[in-house]
Amino acid sequence: MSKYLLDKFLYTVDRDPELVERYREDPAGTVRWWEEHVANALLNCHSGETGTWQRFTDEERAALAGHDHVALFALGAHPFLALTLFIAMFERDHDEPLAYQKQYGARLAHFDLPYPDIAT
Template sequence: MSKYLLDKFLFTVDRDPELVERYREDPAGTVAWWEAEEANRILNCISDERSTWLAFEDAERDALVRQDHVALFEMGAHPFLTLTLFIAMFERDHGPLEYQLAYGAAMKHLSLPYPDIST
């Protein structure tokens, strides 16, 4: 499992409003496209600089497609990255702070020690 790759997906999608909308509307297509085109792009480098070995595991891909922030956290994705991206995607469908409270309530069953979120 690559916590780095999960966090990289969440980080890069969250910083592009068009990708946020694309992920909201077509999660499976966005995850597949991102994994094929962006996963091996080296952050902060010219576009031709790429690695060749990064890919999601099936469980990671499935959690991203389902937009399941609890499963992503349990895999070690950073909760601030899921929270900021998912607020951008879903807050508009809820009242003030309603989505954030639901986000927290969905993770209420988790107890210490939390999954390691270091990369």
């Protein structure tokens, strides 16, 4: 399991409006594409350097493909990275202000302290 890789996915997808829409419409395909083409690229590295070893676990891949922020939180993904991405994808589906954010929080309400470790 790599909390870093989960956070990297959430971070990089959230910063590209086209990827946000792609992830909203085809989550499993976007996760597969991202893992193959972006996962091993170094952040903030423009020289083309890449690694080869980082992969999502099946559980991580399923949580990402299912837009399952509760499972992502349990796996240690940073909740604010997930929240900002999921707001970009799903807030538009709600008429009431902050409705998505309230739903997001309510679905995490069953977690007790201490929360899953979000350190990378």
